[in-house]
Amino acid sequence: MEITNVSEYEPIAKEKLPKMVYDYYASGAEDQWTLKENREAFFQDSRFSLVYTRPYWLQDGRPCWMVGNLGGRYLARFRPRILIDVSKIDMTTTILGFKISMPIMIAPTAMQKMAHPEGEYATARAASSAGTIMTLSSWATSSVEEVASTGPGIRFFQLYVYRDRNVVAQLVRRAERAGFKAIALTVDTPRLGRREADIKNRFTLPPFLTLKNFEGLDLGKMDKSDDSGLASYVAGQIDRTLSWKDVKWLQSITSLPILVKGVLTAEDASLAIQNKAAGIIVSNHGARQLDYVPATITALEEVVGAARGRVPVFLDGGVRRGTDVFKALALGASGVFIGRPVLFSLAAEGEAGVRKVLKLLRDEFELTMALSGCISLKDITRNHIITPAEAKHSISRL
């Protein structure tokens, strides 16, 4: 199968998977505005943007022309630097003290055995062979212990907080014992977003699978309902009272660093730091929760500004190209996580597919660095991109 970019896996997955499964992975909430925006904010020009030129005089009196863009919805264009020796590119980075091969990691996505019989095992193996981090979902179809048994690897555990705190405490302890290195606490899901395809399909976990982490706790099955089965499960089990004090509670039961996943504003970034989060993930849950929130790449700089370098800020949502990774890093992210490309490649080709996705993104990112004149991640700066607003004032900025 000749795949030349990660987006090519989606139509293959669509063809292979049962409709209920494909729709579950692919859908966003309600109008799916944010779903589209997560992707398009990386590249699209506004149809209504207006380009203008006007004369401008340099200090020595010589005239020049200023080209500006009034509005424009696209996020950023590159400002590559040239004639820099790029024969060796170093993409390695250290995340929470763990050295990895590139700033591209795997986001938590639920129920991977619906995509492929090897599910989370395949993803874990592909991540460790690429030298990067996999985040396992609470709602995985393989348990923390099973994933750990695939071999060494740096892994994070995504946590949903259940009403029954004994369930949470037990699970966190098991993740710790299984060698997981951090907790990614999902904070945007007191209730499940309305994913209309799941409602129409009466989505439920196929009967031959369980939410493996909860199997022994009698919470591993999902009842069929006349709604999305997952929405009903969340309504029954997930704690809607979750608040900042629970971040403190979590810190009292684990020494693992806690990443707050689902921050979109400066206010919440500051609160996360006040509450001793080890890092922040700018995420809108793959556009599956509140519709009409901004694309994560659009919200990133606000959060980075509030974090002021005190904790690392990561991003997930819409990353499909090495150039996307570069843009996120130029705007201040310490790394990105990818979700759907993993699911779709897993569905198409199992572990080999996930490996391929990681390799394609790695190669594209390396090329972007080379063509931008950056030989290590610290060389990627805000000056390597320009936004429409800055383009308006381009001469005064430089």
Ligand code: GLV
């Ligand atoms: C799982 O986290 C989902 O959003 O479906």
